Amino acid sequence: MMIKAEERNYWIEDTGSGPAWLLLHGFTGSTHTFNECLSYLDKKCRFVKIELPGHARTGPVGTVSMEKFCSDLSVILDKLGVEEINILGYSLGGRTALSFTLLYPKRVNRLILESASPGLPSELERSERREKDQRLTGLLYQEGIKGFVKYWESLPLFETLTKLPEQRRKTIREERLSHSVEGLAQSLQGMGTGSQPSWWDKLEEVRADVLLVTGEEDEKFRSINQHMEHRLSNVSWAEVEGAGHTVHLEKPRVFAKIVEEFMI
Numbered sequence: 001m002m003i004k005a006e007e008r009n010y011w012i013e014d015t016g017s018g019p020a021w022l023l024l025h026g027f028t029g030s031t032h033t034f035n036e037c038l039s040y041l042d043k044k045c046r047f048v049k050i051e052l053p054g055h056a057r058t059g060p061v062g063t064v065s066m067e068k069f070c071s072d073l074s075v076i077l078d079k080l081g082v083e084e085i086n087i088l089g090y091s092l093g094g095r096t097a098l099s100f101t102l103l104y105p106k107r108v109n110r111l112i113l114e115s116a117s118p119g120l121p122s123e124l125e126r127s128e129r130r131e132k133d134q135r136l137t138g139l140l141y142q143e144g145i146k147g148f149v150k151y152w153e154s155l156p157l158f159e160t161l162t163k164l165p166e167q168r169r170k171t172i173r174e175e176r177l178s179h180s181v182e183g184l185a186q187s188l189q190g191m192g193t194g195s196q197p198s199w200w201d202k203l204e205e206v207r208a209d210v211l212l213v214t215g216e217e218d219e220k221f222r223s224i225n226q227h228m229e230h231r232l233s234n235v236s237w238a239e240v241e242g243a244g245h246t247v248h249l250e251k252p253r254v255f256a257k258i259v260e261e262f263m264i
């Protein structure tokens with residue numbers, strides 16, 4: 001269903017009953033992203049899935065900053081009658097989950113951050129990342145969605161996905177191809193890693209119980225999460241053997257077990 005927040009309409013799926021969990025996909029993802037791993041969950045939960053600005057059925061809604069999206073999310077949760085929520089976020093969705101937790105601390109109970117970061121610590125790094133994402137936007141417009149996805153799939157960060165059976169890779173590719181150039185460009189500009197605030201100096205303020213999940217073969221985000229762990233108070237960290245950045249797709253059963261053990 002579509003739910004309006006200010007002048008933006010978001011695609012939302014609200015299913016099940018029990019403790020409410022908000023599921024936030026990564027860049028080029030959709031509400032389908034966690035479907036396989038959730039199929040291995042026994043625990044009954046209410047799942048609220050949303051397609052982030054610029055993605056899939058939400059589509060291009062203008063350039064939405066991380067803070068503005070979190071404000072929209074609070075409106076959407078109000079409209080769904082959800083006061084307190086638990087959040088599972090992957091990559092971009094993890095950065096978004098952490099942002100919402102810090103901006104609306106009374107609303108978040110438990111937080112699972114898969115392959116996520118609190119942003120970039122210095123303005124120089126953020127500026128350099130914004131320039132990099134601007135070049136990525138140029139590639140989007142130059143090559144179109146098919147050419148962009150071909151490039152995106154080839155990034156070293158996703159090398160471990162090549163081990164998946166072709167049919168699984170085809171499904172992931174179809175999800176990445178389901179977005180518009182304009183939508184992904186707006187996502188990069190508004191909610192890109194270099195566009196959001198750095199939360200590094202605020203991690204100790206997080207009161208929610210946090211579970212960090214990284215793939216053992218994702219060196220970059222293992223290192224980031226090592227630093228995050230030192231700054232978070234109520235935190236545990238699961239490193240998944242034989243997985244890279246996209247743990248929930250590479251090891252869906254293992255990921256589901258880790259998540260289920262953290263859910264209450």
Ligand SMILES: C=C(O[C@H]1C=C[C@H](C(=O)CCC(=O)O)[C@@H](C(=O)O)[C@@H]1O)C(=O)O
Binds near residue numbers: 095157193
């Ligand atoms: C390539 C880098 O950064 C991107 C990597 C992961 C994030 C993501 O959401 C990818 C989801 C996916 O394709 O499965 C993305 C983000 O946080 O927006 C980053 O731009 C990198 O080397 O840091």
